[in-house]
Amino acid sequence: MSLQDEILSSSEVLDFRGSTLRSLDDxxxxxxxxxxxxxxxxxxxxxxxxxxxxxxxxxxxVALKDNICTKRLPTTCGSRILKGYxxxxxxxxxxRLRQAGALIAGKTNLDEFGMGSSTENSxxxxxxxxxxxxxxxxxxxGGSAAAVAAGYVRMALGSDTGGSVRQPAAFCGxxxxxxxxxxxxxxxxxxxxxSLDQIGTIGATVLEASLLLEVVSGHxxxxxxxxxxxVPRYRDAAVQSIKGMVVGIPTEYFPEQLDxxxxxxxxEACERLVAAGAEGRPVSLPHTEFAIPCYYVLATAExxxxxxxxxxxxxxxxxxxxxLDRMYELTRGKFGAEVKRRIMLGTYVLSSGYYDAYYGTAQxxxxxxxxxxxxxxxxxxxxxxxxxxxxxxxxxxxxxxxxAMYLSDVFTVTANLAGIPGLSVPIGTVGGLPLxxxxxxxxxxxxxIIAAAGALExxxxxxx
Amino acid sequence: MNWEAxxxxxxxxxxxxxxxxxxxxxxxxxxxxxxxxxxxxxGLPGALPVLxxxxxxxxxxxxxxxxxxxxxxxxxxxxxYFYPDLPKGYQIxxxxxxxxxxxxxxxxxxxxxxxxxxxxxxxxxxxxxxxHDKVPRASAIDLNRAGTALVEIVTEPxxxxxxxxxxxxxxxxxxxxxxxxxxxxxxxGDLRVDANVSVRRPGSSRLGNKTEIKNVxxxxxxxxxLSMEISRQxxxxxxxSVVGQQTLLWDDHREELRKMRSKEESxxxxxxxxxxxxxxxxxQEQVTTVLExxxxxxxxxxSRFKEVYELKDYDAEVLTQSAxxxxxxxxLVGIQIDPHVAAKWVTGPLQAVMNQRxxxxxxxxxxxxxxxxxxxxxxxxxxxxxxxxxxxVILVQEGGSPSDIIEARGLMQERDIGQxxxxxxxxxxxxxxEVARYRGGESKILxxxxxxxxxxxxxxxxxxxxxxxxxxxxxxxxxx
Numbered sequence: 001m002s003l004q005d006e007i008l009s010s011s012e013v014l015d016f017r018g019s020t021l022r023s024l025d026d027x028x029x030x031x032x033x034x035x036x037x038x039x040x041x042x043x044x045x046x047x048x049x050x051x052x053x054x055x056x057x058x059x060x061x062v063a064l065k066d067n068i069c070t071k072r073l074p075t076t077c078g079s080r081i082l083k084g085y086x087x088x089x090x091x092x093x094x095x096r097l098r099q100a101g102a103l104i105a106g107k108t109n110l111d112e113f114g115m116g117s118s119t120e121n122s123x124x125x126x127x128x129x130x131x132x133x134x135x136x137x138x139x140x141x142g143g144s145a146a147a148v149a150a151g152y153v154r155m156a157l158g159s160d161t162g163g164s165v166r167q168p169a170a171f172c173g174x175x176x177x178x179x180x181x182x183x184x185x186x187x188x189x190x191x192x193x194x195s196l197d198q199i200g201t202i203g204a205t206v207l208e209a210s211l212l213l214e215v216v217s218g219h220x221x222x223x224x225x226x227x228x229x230x231v232p233r234y235r236d237a238a239v240q241s242i243k244g245m246v247v248g249i250p251t252e253y254f255p256e257q258l259d260x261x262x263x264x265x266x267x268e269a270c271e272r273l274v275a276a277g278a279e280g281r282p283v284s285l286p287h288t289e290f291a292i293p294c295y296y297v298l299a300t301a302e303x304x305x306x307x308x309x310x311x312x313x314x315x316x317x318x319x320x321x322x323x324l325d326r327m328y329e330l331t332r333g334k335f336g337a338e339v340k341r342r343i344m345l346g347t348y349v350l351s352s353g354y355y356d357a358y359y360g361t362a363q364x365x366x367x368x369x370x371x372x373x374x375x376x377x378x379x380x381x382x383x384x385x386x387x388x389x390x391x392x393x394x395x396x397x398x399x400x401x402x403x404a405m406y407l408s409d410v411f412t413v414t415a416n417l418a419g420i421p422g423l424s425v426p427i428g429t430v431g432g433l434p435l436x437x438x439x440x441x442x443x444x445x446x447x448x449i450i451a452a453a454g455a456l457e458x459x460x461x462x463x464x
Numbered sequence: 465m466n467w468e469a470x471x472x473x474x475x476x477x478x479x480x481x482x483x484x485x486x487x488x489x490x491x492x493x494x495x496x497x498x499x500x501x502x503x504x505x506x507g508l509p510g511a512l513p514v515l516x517x518x519x520x521x522x523x524x525x526x527x528x529x530x531x532x533x534x535x536x537x538x539x540x541x542x543x544x545y546f547y548p549d550l551p552k553g554y555q556i557x558x559x560x561x562x563x564x565x566x567x568x569x570x571x572x573x574x575x576x577x578x579x580x581x582x583x584x585x586x587x588x589x590x591x592x593x594x595x596h597d598k599v600p601r602a603s604a605i606d607l608n609r610a611g612t613a614l615v616e617i618v619t620e621p622x623x624x625x626x627x628x629x630x631x632x633x634x635x636x637x638x639x640x641x642x643x644x645x646x647x648x649x650x651x652x653g654d655l656r657v658d659a660n661v662s663v664r665r666p667g668s669s670r671l672g673n674k675t676e677i678k679n680v681x682x683x684x685x686x687x688x689x690l691s692m693e694i695s696r697q698x699x700x701x702x703x704x705s706v707v708g709q710q711t712l713l714w715d716d717h718r719e720e721l722r723k724m725r726s727k728e729e730s731x732x733x734x735x736x737x738x739x740x741x742x743x744x745x746x747x748q749e750q751v752t753t754v755l756e757x758x759x760x761x762x763x764x765x766x767s768r769f770k771e772v773y774e775l776k777d778y779d780a781e782v783l784t785q786s787a788x789x790x791x792x793x794x795x796l797v798g799i800q801i802d803p804h805v806a807a808k809w810v811t812g813p814l815q816a817v818m819n820q821r822x823x824x825x826x827x828x829x830x831x832x833x834x835x836x837x838x839x840x841x842x843x844x845x846x847x848x849x850x851x852x853x854x855x856x857v858i859l860v861q862e863g864g865s866p867s868d869i870i871e872a873r874g875l876m877q878e879r880d881i882g883q884x885x886x887x888x889x890x891x892x893x894x895x896x897x898e899v900a901r902y903r904g905g906e907s908k909i910l911x912x913x914x915x916x917x918x919x920x921x922x923x924x925x926x927x928x929x930x931x932x933x934x935x936x937x938x939x940x941x942x943x944x
Binding site for chain 2: 067068069075077082085087088089091186187188189190191193194195221222223224225301302304305307308309311313314315324328347350351352355359
């Protein structure tokens with residue numbers, strides 16, 4: 001029996017390998033009951049479970065963020081404009097899941113079109129954090145993270161444009177991986193910002209998130225930005241030793257303003273990495289302070305263009321009106337406030353006369369940020385940072401203050417701008433709330449960050 | 465006072481690519497609406513474009529045929545505007561970094577040869593089509609055309625008259641057909657022209673306010689629209705007014721220009737690099753391969769035909785109008801047919817047959833070897849030229865060999881002097897008036913009499929012998 005098989009047959013992992021159809025009823029019952037989290041926008045019926053292959057995920061229930069196209073279930077993006085929309089085709093990642101034997105449990109809630117950091121921007125109501133129902137689960141993949149944290153499923157797919165997999169994983173106390181840009185096909189992932197979007201995986205453990213990543217990764221001829229890189233056995237990396245690994249600690253990610261208890265947990269995590277055989281080394285990523293404005297210019301510019309297709313002409317909602325322009329106005333009025341705000345911002349930054357000042361500057365800044373990482377990874381194997389400056393915040397706290405909401409993405413957007421892989425792993429709790437530590441790696445360095453996360457997870461596991 | 469027009473054109477050319485630019489649907493015209501569509505060209509959520517390399521190859525041929533500089537890396541851009549025939553709300557095109565720049569086209573203008581600079585050649589996808597007559601009180605959308613591959617060719621403002629624009633477009637079309645880049649089917653909208661026009665004082669280096677004429681899909685339409693607009697601008701300036709910058713739409717049925725939008729209402733297309741596609745990369749090897757595979761271009765071929773085969777200007781021009789005709793002609797010459805005879809057959813009887821059957825020299829079922837055999841039979845006197853034309857028609861319809869057809873249908877040339885003499889005698893007897901006029905010095909009438917004898921013979925008589933016999937009899941009888 002190989003090491004891997006041993007792990008997969010260990011009792012913890014057996015839990016999910018042994019999932020049965022009955023758990024669909026469980027999910028429905030829980031979600032409809034008083035303890036419901038509104039994590040799911042749709043739960044599959046038993047007849048929807050058409051796995052088509054036998055692979056490492058045979059019989060395993062997987063939940064999908066509702067911006068990933070499925071044929072059997074609606075795909076709404078958490079938007080009234082796509083309410084009830086059924087895609088005539090299936091995303092490549094979903095095909096790969098089914099070929100590996102996985103069963104699609106349902107579609108999870110999200111900030112509309114992935115725009116938000118709390119899942120409060122869903123047109124179908126917010127998702128609650130299973131750790132504390134008065135808190136947000138993070139976002140935009142809040143439904144997927146909550147579903148895993150609540151034990152509805154052991155694994156889920158999310159998407160990460162500026163931290164949307166890592167931040168909710170941190171808020172809910174689970175593991176989230178955003179791989180290298182081009183690692184997972186985006187075909188069938190409904191675009192928010194194409195040059196930043198990447199499907200990511202969420203798992204109850206590093207091993208599960210890594211196994212899911214291994215299954216859905218790989219080149220796809222239908223996505224020109226997907227890479228023709230072989231897919232390593234990421235599940236092996238989860239248990240690899242990190243002896244001799246050099247972990248960079250970027251000073252810009254540890255600002256004075258961090259709460260002392262948060263800071264203390266981060267320091268402890270660093271010590272645990274060192275105890276596991278790694279060497280810590282301070283590094284600098286000098287362009288970090290420009291990341292948020294850079295990100296919000298580029299992401300909104302791309303979003304304003306990607307969301308132009310929701311015009312009421314071919315699919316989705318259409319509000320009939322006299323005249324074409326009025327029809328466009330009424331139909332697109334169905335977008336929520338945050339989506340409208342970003343479309344307007346993006347339209348503005350691409351306007352002639354402003355293009356170079358905003359979009360052009362942001363593109364150059366993006367290159368500088370990416371260069372910071374290239375330089376850092378010449379010296380270190382991975383970087384360790386907080387995933388988010390704070391643990392989960394209360395529902396409603398930041399909905400009326402978009403800038404505060406945007407600033408909470410400060411540690412995650414850089415990985416999307418640079419295209420590099422990032423991972424969030426639980427590193428303890430602050431006042432009972434989970435905190436996430438982020439590991440960043442160079443392009444195609446998933447195995448390194450998985451190994452470091454696996455070592456951390458094992459270290460905390462030994463305490464209990 | 466004098467005015468001079470300054471004109472630049474943008475031509476959208478549908479490439480002869482089997483599939484659409486970014487998906488696997490076939491690019492065909494005229495099928496049932498919405499039968500060649502998929503998530504990609506419908507702009508469905510989550511669908512992504514994947515470049516079809518065939519289209520890049522054809523665009524490269526186009527750019528190189530016009531002597532352009534090829535950019536080894538060109539970048540896709542999104543051009544945003546809302547319209548129901550544009551599924552994604554943006555068109556994927558090339559903006560800041562096009563495939564090629566700085567070429568030129570030389571053509572025979574109405575007076576001299578004219579050289580027009582090509583500013584740029586870039587690749588882009590087409591939009592769908594709105595159908596206004598399919599559904600009562602509503603417009604329908606056909607997305608079969610959405611996503612098909614186009615090249616846009618943009619000239620510098622080097623043209624000066626509407627007539628020259630038309631001649632330029634003719635040269636451009638001929639070249640595109642020659643290199644196999646486009647079918648250039650005007651009825652199917654394969655070539656669509658926008659023109660920018662302004663007027664100024666001759667000799668002035670400043671440009672006047674320009675207007676843009678859009679949506680013209682025939683060359684004569686371009687000429688008419690431009691003439692009309694140039695006159696309007698001159699009248700405006702002569703009246704002391706200012707030409708307003710605007711976009712005009714040409715209505716071919718009503719022969720009029722309608723204002724589409726003014727400068728203030730013009731679109732901001734918000735171009736930015738397309739994040740779903742990597743840049744188009746072209747190598748020097750690819751450029752070399754395409755250059756080597758380019759055929760001789762029409763203007764060069766025309767000059768060579770005049771020089772090498774000593775053809776008249778008209779014949780050389782007609783023959784080189786299509787590459788297929790020119791190839792056919794050269795094949796005939798290659799099997800030892802005299803160039804002048806070959807030219808006469810290709811531009812005459814063969815062209816008539818092709819026109820009737822709506823075929824070209826590539827598809828017409830009678831191949832050069834058979835025409836050569838037929839010409840050989842004329843030269844040996846076996847068949848008359850007029851009978852040979854009937855043989856050609858039968859060859860096209862039924863196939864077979866020229867000599868078998870001639871024998872089976874009794875189309876051999878009649879050269880028996882006894883038979884010919886009896887037809888001649890008969891005709892002279894019936895046409896005493898013409899005979900008298902001939903004798904009165906009206907020698908032209910001889911042709912008419914030859915024709916009458918040919919008619920009596922059912923086209924089989926050898927016209928040279930008939931002519932000799934007629935002259936002989938007419939002079940004999942005169943002597944009696």
